[in-house]
Every structure is written in structure tokens, then in C-alpha cells.
Amino acid sequence: MRLSSDQLIVWQHGFVVLNGTIAFTWALMAVLVAGSWLITRNLATGQQRSRWQNLLEITVIGIVGQIGEVGLGNPRKYLGFLGTLFLFLALACICNVFPGYEPPTGSLSTTTALALCVFVVVPWYGIRDQGLGGYLKSFIEPTVIMLPFNVIGELSRTLALAVRLFGNMMSGTMIVAILLTITPFIFPVAMSALGLLTGMVQAYIFTILACVYIAAATGGQKTTPATTP
Amino acid sequence: MDTMTAIAIVSIFTAGLTIALGSIGPGLGEGRAVANALTALAQQPDASATITRTLFVGLAMIESIAIYCFVISMIVLFANPFWNYAIAHAART
Numbered sequence: 001m002r003l004s005s006d007q008l009i010v011w012q013h014g015f016v017v018l019n020g021t022i023a024f025t026w027a028l029m030a031v032l033v034a035g036s037w038l039i040t041r042n043l044a045t046g047q048q049r050s051r052w053q054n055l056l057e058i059t060v061i062g063i064v065g066q067i068g069e070v071g072l073g074n075p076r077k078y079l080g081f082l083g084t085l086f087l088f089l090a091l092a093c094i095c096n097v098f099p100g101y102e103p104p105t106g107s108l109s110t111t112t113a114l115a116l117c118v119f120v121v122v123p124w125y126g127i128r129d130q131g132l133g134g135y136l137k138s139f140i141e142p143t144v145i146m147l148p149f150n151v152i153g154e155l156s157r158t159l160a161l162a163v164r165l166f167g168n169m170m171s172g173t174m175i176v177a178i179l180l181t182i183t184p185f186i187f188p189v190a191m192s193a194l195g196l197l198t199g200m201v202q203a204y205i206f207t208i209l210a211c212v213y214i215a216a217a218t219g220g221q222k223t224t225p226a227t228t229p
Numbered sequence: 230m231d232t233m234t235a236i237a238i239v240s241i242f243t244a245g246l247t248i249a250l251g252s253i254g255p256g257l258g259e260g261r262a263v264a265n266a267l268t269a270l271a272q273q274p275d276a277s278a279t280i281t282r283t284l285f286v287g288l289a290m291i292e293s294i295a296i297y298c299f300v301i302s303m304i305v306l307f308a309n310p311f312w313n314y315a316i317a318h319a320a321r322t
């Protein structure tokens with residue numbers, strides 16, 4: 001039994017191996033990029049606009065609203081990273097409805113890469129907002145005794161992010177695969193519907209947790225009231 | 230009983246034990262979380278959006294503990310590192 005799409009070899013030439021994870025990730029990236037390009041090619045500002053532009057606006061405004069609710073002031077600054085993260089994870093989960101597709105987030109490599117992105121981006125935003133000294137001071141925040149715990153927490157939450165997403169997506173596909181051998185007709189459909197729900201929730205959780213970490217690193221919010229239109 | 234059989238027995242037993250014990254705690258925790266969220270919803274229906282959002286985030290975080298146990302049991306069953314060691318050991322002798 002395959003544990004993840006890493007072992008699914010799509011194409012191989014010499015020592016260059018293209019496994020399922022990379023292939024599906026590239027496909028998702030192509031869909032996202034092509035979709036964004038097609039929608040933003042002719043944006044309208046009047047009353048008449050295409051339905052795809054409506055979809056885009058709903059998505060962007062929804063993500064900005066959610067980021068703002070978590071406590072990040074000036075959400076537009078973080079929209080590029082967090083929005084991309086959410087869109088990729090959500091699409092990776094939704095595409096589960098296509099037969100033959102295996103979510104690339106069901107592989108520990110992908111989730112580790114995403115968690116490492118969060119791991120790098122949190123200090124970056126923190127240093128940019130508070131300066132190097134201000135960010136480093138947040139490690140000894142209550143007292144100096146908390147320094148090792150803060151450092152360990154920084155590392156362990158990256159691990160937790162990666163393993164949580166991987167476990168959820170992997171268990172979804174694995175449960176369906178196991179059920180197909182036991183009760184092949186109706187029950188796997190219900191379980192894959194549940195898998196869609198948990199996948200979306202996990203995409204949301206991943207984004208919100210990254211958001212919370214950034215909010216913690218940028219240190220309380222100098223909220224800019226009444227600037228949001 | 231050779232080494233491979235012993236590893237197989239212990240692996241299967243441990244996988245079952247891991248998921249069994251590891252789902253007790255998150256089960257109790259999720260039950261408490263949902264019960265308290267329902268109480269809060271009944272008292273303050275206006276805050277339902279915030280409560281539901283926080284509930285989902287909290288549930289996913291509690292559930293991730295059970296997911297960790299699941300991942301461990303899957304590793305023990307399908308990607309057990311001791312298999313390779315035992316196979317290499319058997320090949321050498």
C-alpha cells in the first residue's frame with residue numbers, strides 16, 4: 001500500500017524521477033497561475049463585470065476579512081503569502097473530487113516545505129515590523145527563563161504544522177482506500193465527502209495558524225482604524 | 230520465532246494500541262469543547278460566527294493529537310524502520 005504520492009512514479013529518465021507529488025503540485029500551480037492570469041486579464045470597474053471577477057473579489061475580500069479578524073492590522077500586506085497558501089491548500093483538497101488525483105499535501109515533503117515557508121516568513125515579518133532587537137526581545141518576553149521554551153516552541157510548532165496537515169490529508173485518502181476493499185459501493189462516497197470537509201478545515205487552520213504566528217511575531221497590533229474602505 | 234515475526238507481532242500490536250490509547254484523550258477533549266461551545270451558543274446566539282470559527286480551529290488542533298497517533302501507527306505498520314534493519318541483518322548472516 002502506498003503511504004503517499006511520493007512513491008507514484010509518473011516519469012523517469014535516468015536519475016531524474018518525477019513523482020506524483022511534484023506532478024500534481026505543478027498541475028495545481030499551473031491551474032492557479034492560468035486562472036489568475038485569465039481572470040485579471042480584463043478587470044472591469046463598472047457595474048458590468050464577469051462572473052469570474054466576482055469569484056475573485058469574493059475570495060480576496062473573504063481572505064482579507066479573515067486575516068483582519070485574527071488580529072493582524074493592515075491585512076493587505078500579508079495577503080500575498082497567506083492568500084496563496086490558502087488557495088493552494090484549498091485547491092489541493094477540492095481537486096480530490098477528480099478520480100485518479102492524489103493530493104500533494106498528502107505527502108510529508110509538501111507539508112514540510114509549506115511549514116518551512118511559515119517558519120522563515122514569521123521572523124522576516126517580525127524583524128521588518130519591529131526591527132531585529134524588538135523581534136529577538138519577544139523570545140525573552142515574560143522572563144529570560146522562558147527563552148529555551150520559546151525557541152523549542154518555535155521549532156515544534158513548525159513540526160506540528162507539517163504533521164497535522166500531512167496526517168489529515170493522508171488519512172483521508174487512506175481511509176477511502178481501505179474502505180474500498182471492505183464496502184466498495186456507498187460508504188467510501190460519504191467518507192470522501194467528509195475528507196473534503198476536513199481538507200477545507202485544515203487549509204483554513206493552516207492559514208489561520210500562520211496568521212496567528214505572524215501576528216505574535218509582529219507583536220500586538222498598531223491597528224490602523226478606519227482605514228479599511 | 231525469528232526476528233521478523235517478533236517485529237511483526239510487536240508492530241501490529243503497538244499500532245493498534247497507539248491509535249486506541251491515542252484517541253481516548255482527544256475524544257474526551259473534543260466532547261468537552263463541543264459541549265462548552267454549545268452552551269456558549271445557547272447563551273449568546275449573536276456571537277455564533279466567532280464561536281463557530283474558534284470551535285473549528287480548536288477542534289482541528291485537538292484532533293491533530295489523534296492524527297499524530299494515526300501517523301505513528303501508519304509508520305509502524307507500513308514504513309517500519311526496523312524491517313529494513315532486520316532484513317539487512319538477516320541478509321548479512
